[in-house]
Amino acid sequence: MAQQLTATNDFVIKFANVNGSGSASANELFARAILRMGVPVSPRNIFPSNIQGLPTWYEVRVSEAGYLGRRGGLDMIVAMNPETWQRDLAEVAPGGYLFYDSTRPLPPEMFRDDLTSIGVPLTEICNATYSDPRQRQLFKNIIYVGALSALMDIDPAVIEALFSEQFKGKEALIDKNVAALNLGRDWVQKNLDPDICKLKVAPADAVGDRIFMEGNAASALGCVYGGATVCAWYPITPSSSVAEAFESYCRKFRKEPESGKSKYAVIQSEDELASIGMVIGAGWNGARAFTSTSGPGVSLMTEFIGLAYFAEIPAVIVNVQRGGPSTGMPTRTQQADILSCAYASNGDTKHVLLFPEDPRECFDHSAAALDLADRLQTPVFVMSDLDIGMNRRLCAPLEWDDSRKLDRGKVMTADELEAGREFGRYLDVDGDGIPYRTLPGTHPSRGAFFTRGTTKNRYARYSEEGADYIENMERLVRKFDTAKSQVPQPVLRRAEADTRYGVLYFGSTAPSMDEALDRLGNEGLHVNAMRLRAFPFPDSVAEFIAAHDRVFLVEQNRDGQMRMLLCNELEIDPARLVPVLHYDGTPITARFIHGAIRDRLAQYQVVPLERAVS
Amino acid sequence: MTYITKPKLHHPSLKRNAVGFTRRDYEGQVSTLCAGCGHDSISASIVQSCYEMAIEPHRVAKLSGIGCSSKTPTYFLGASHGFNTVHGRMPSVLTGAHLANRELIYMGVSGDGDSASIGLGQFAHVMRRGVNMVYIVMNNGVYGLTKGQFSATADKGSVAKKGAVNNDAGIDLASMAILMGASFVARSFSGDKAQLVPLIKAAMSHPGAAILDVISPCVAFNNHKGSTRSYDYVRHHNEALNRLDVITGSAPITAEYEPGAMVEVEQPNGTTLRLRKISADYDPSDKAAALAHIQEQDNVGEIATGLLYLASGRQDLHANLDTVETPLNRLGEADLCPGSAALEAINKGLR
Structure with missing residues (x-):
């Protein structure tokens, strides 16, 4: 037998479950409990493109040193899915642990002799306690969290506190969950040597004031703080939760107190073509707007992105990247849309891309993207990915400076037009490549112009003259150079x-x-x-x-x-x-x-x- | 087309409307479409409608897709912002623009290729959402700019200029709009200004998704014998159901009408449509009957025109979303940004 892996606050545990069995919240409870003990964790959902029945995993890295990336390798498997048992088992490092449901006897080939097998009769405990099949399934998850907490020295008071917060006002639910937790704990304490598991959690002070948040929620909140009022989107993994979170935050923060009316508009559109079209329409008309999508959505949006580049309309696209090409790996992570976003569209185009590293930067960059899009009058991409977007990650708390103003960029006002200021929609008055624009309806007789995807001269008149075309294209390059100093620096x-x-x-x-x-x-x-x-x-x-x-x-x-x-x-x-x-x-x-x-x-x-x- | 630049000077005796504009103030640049193009008549009808309704030109936003029809916004309302978007996708841009500022009047201009072929999806969905707009389809059954290919509204069996026969079923955008939930659906003919102008005015006064399917013959590629979109064909097969007046609170704006029974329909925004019936038993508030009538006329080769359908009580997109009265593009930091204290509370909940 290999030497038992021994570690405190530094190990990787993976839960192998069946999708739709209610395991996700129990697994997150496990991760949060460790976090509450002051030990950094980084959990990752590894899920299928499926709602019910297929294998799903939840991997938790526990690292007092604060390493939040995926480590690789596995120290303990919580094997709750017979279908993936063999491959799950194969992943565990020699000396590691197998935690399983021992209700039914299992043949010897289901085990590895270089692992410590810890069997807890979860089904038996459940069946003895609950008669309702759904309760049996849900509480089984809580029972294994209880068993693990006893094996790893996770403080049960911390878990109970989490229950109280989660089910605030529903006392009966709190009690039921605590009871299930204790079923697992009691069984372990009665039947096992507590030192059978040498992966332990000990209280530490390594979390500080950091927050535990999903990147998609942070992007959504960045769009709220950044002043987005229009969100148009089409459901696509792994980005759907951006728009959903935006709407949910808006319901909280963007209702007119007296009337209850909304200071935002969210449209679930018919496809990504329409999403970006709506964003561009809103941007043209002076509202801050964004869409969230993933690679296949960007492919569809490409024609419109070219229009926004050439006609110079602000637009923000939160691209939560997944595995490509085509439908690719919809529930897996990649950074594979760099070129398709940087050069999206026919013709010569270049787009501003921002690369957040964690939820904190998803927040910062999304808010910044809205400013940049207005300032530069062009599409701006926030290049998140599934790993950041759909997993909770420990990150610095979000911050906002209350004196910060929304940078609306160069928008000529009715007063300026009235005073006789010269307006040429594509006139580079400041030498930075960024022209002035006017919003529809600004002035009764001045500043109206025609926006188009065709070539035009500096006064927005249709032109197929080579000289006009080149002047415009070179100005766009100048504008892109200006962007270098305005984007987040390396x-x-x-x-x-x-x-x-x-x-x-x-x-x-x-x-x-x-x-x-x-x-x-x-x-x-x-x-x-x-x-x-x-x-x-x-x-x-x-x-x-x-x-x-x-x-x-x-x-x-x-x-x-x-x-x-x-x-x-x-x-x-x-x-x-x-x-x-x-x-x-x-x-x-x-x-x-x-x-x-x-x-x-x-x-x-x-x-x-x-x-x-x- | 013409090479003449329009003179900018107006004759001092030109009549002014209630907001002080002359008819010329609603014009745009000189059209570059073919002489005799039906689209130019529609542009002229839009000019006349806006002048007569005394709309300030800058309060209109005109959006279009791609194609001959979509070029026309350059030829009317020169003092309005315009947006020539991408092919078949004007509806989404218009929707977004409307979300940003609910106070402007939105005019979407499209063609049959733009709306029924490449843009059928967006056409359907903009109607479903009840975007408060006037959506004008300049419908000639062909692609003009690419020289005469059939579009999806071409009737089955119609013959192209070069002799090809269209074997595909034609899409009727008016029926489709009724099915998709548009609340004002009308059809007219570019050659019948007396019918078209009041319909445009009624559509502009309608607080919801209003669509006008305007048959507009293409003199270059679809005005020959065998075409079902030629001037001659449409004149001979035009079955007008009714004639309209719009009453905007002040004196009604009337056009010359044939006599007939009269019905007044009040709209949620206070305007009243006065409908003079030509077809005595046609009731435009009956959705099923409207669809049936359009189909029956089509079966006998006739084109039903006039106000085909007017829904009562349907809400527009902003009402459905319950957005604030202030246009979203005018909201500032105080309205939009919850501030650092709220953020600290969020942080607290994430530990």
Whole structure:
């Protein structure tokens, strides 16, 4: 028998369940309880495109050190789904644990002798207590949380407090859940040696004031704070919860007190074509508007995005990326829409992309995107993904400066028009490529113009003159250059020692990258790191690449799309950018990044620093 | 088309309407469509309607898709903001614009290719939602700008200029709009201004989704023998059901009408439509009967025109969404941003 895995506040546990069995809330309860004990956790839903019956998993990484990326590997499986039993079992590291329902005797081939098997007769306990089949199913989940809490030293008072908050005002439900919890705890305490499980949770103080939130809810809240009044969307995994959360926050914050009327409009449209059309119509008419979607939706929106670029209309698109192409892996994560968003549309176009790393930045970037779209009069993408969007993630609390004004950009007012100020819709008066616009209905006789997707001159008159076309297209490039200084700037993390190697990464890769950098650093392998937060790339990105012999580019797609974008936009020799690619649909792990960079550095014959010194 | 630039000077004796504008103030640039195009007559009818209704031009937003019809917003209401969107997708842009500012008058201009072929989906859904607008389809049964291909409203069996026969069933946008929930559905003919102008005015006064399917012959590609959209054909097969007046609270604006029984219909926004019946037993408030009548006329090769359907009591999109009276595009930080204290409370709930 392998040495039993022994760890406190540092392990990975995975729950294997059947979709629709009510396991999700019990599993989240488990994760939250650990969080409440002051120990950081990062849970991940691994779910099928299905409502009921197919396998689903919930993986919880417990890390007092605060590593929130997916670690890779597994220390304990809670095997509640016979269908996936064998593959679940195979994932557990030697010395790890199998937690299972021991009501029925199982044949020896269902076990591994290098694992500690912990059987609790969950069904038997349930059947003895409950007669209603749905109750039996739901409380079985709570009973295993109770059993695990006893095995891992999770404080039951913390769980009871969570019940009280969840079922506030429904005392009967609180009592029922506490009773179920105790059924599991009592059975373990009566029948098992508490030290059979050496994965323990101990109170710590490593969470601080951080919040535990899904990126999609944070994006939605960013749109509320950023002043969006129109949301048009079409249901698509993994982005649907953005619009749903927006509506729910609006019901809370955007009702006129006296009348109860809404200071927002949400339309579930007939398709993504209509969603983006409505956003563009609202943006043209001066309301802040956004849509949320995923890759296939962006494909459909592409024609309209070209219109918004060329006619210069503000629009925000929250793209919660999933595995592509086509329907791809609808319930898995990727960063594979970089190019399709950066260059969406026929003709020469470039779009502003923002890359949030966690829910906090989903909030910040969504609010910023609404300002940027108005300021730049162009579509702005918030490039979230399923890993950030649909999982609760520990992140810095959300902040808002009450003195902050909505930046409406260059909108000429009725007074300015009345005073005789010259108006040319596509006239570059300030040299930054950004023209003035007027909103429909502003002035009885001045400032009206015709918006079109065809070519036009600087006064918005239809023109097929080459000179007019080129002047306009060059101004759009100038405008895109202006955007460089207005988008969120990259974040630099310097290695502890000088190095000729750098790494670029972005979005949901961030927590795994942070961990990989720590591990590389501990091994004396030093790499400077820059987290990209936006396209167009600020000048500091080119400078970073120029300052290193080789730069790793870590991304979650097959073709190295960010690498292509960098090579194309900054005219970088592709040989200097080394792709590190992970794209099987699971979130990238620190182990993967660490391994890939370490192996590459070995090929380049980099000697770890302390070894070189000693 | 013409190369003449329109003179900007107005004759000082031009009559002004109640808001001080002359008819010329409602015109746009010189049309670049073919001489004799039905669309130009519709543009002229829009100009006349807006002038007579004394609408301030800048209070109208005109939106269109792509095609000959969708070019026309350049040729009327030059002091209004216009938006030539993408092919078949004007309805969504108009919907979004309307959400942003409920105070303007929205005019959507489209064609049969734009609405019935590429844009059938958006056409259906904008009607379903009851967007408060006037949606004018300039319906000629062909693609003009790409030189004469059939569109989806072309009648089955009609013959193209080059001899091809249309084997596909034609889509009747008026019937479709009734089915989809439009609350004002009318059909007219570009060659019958006396019927068209009051219908446009009635549509503009209607507080909901109003659609006008206007048969508008294409002189270049669909005005020949064998076409069911030619001037001659439509003149001979036009079965007008009624004639309309619009009463906006002040004196009724009347046109010249043939005699007939008269019905007054009050709309939720206070305007009254005065309907002079031509077909004595036609009741435009009866949805099923309207659909049946359109179909019966079609069966005998006739085109039912006039106010085909008028729903009572249907609410528009803003009423359904219960949005505030102030246009959403005028709300500021105080209305929109819940502030840092609310955010701190949210943070607290997420720990």
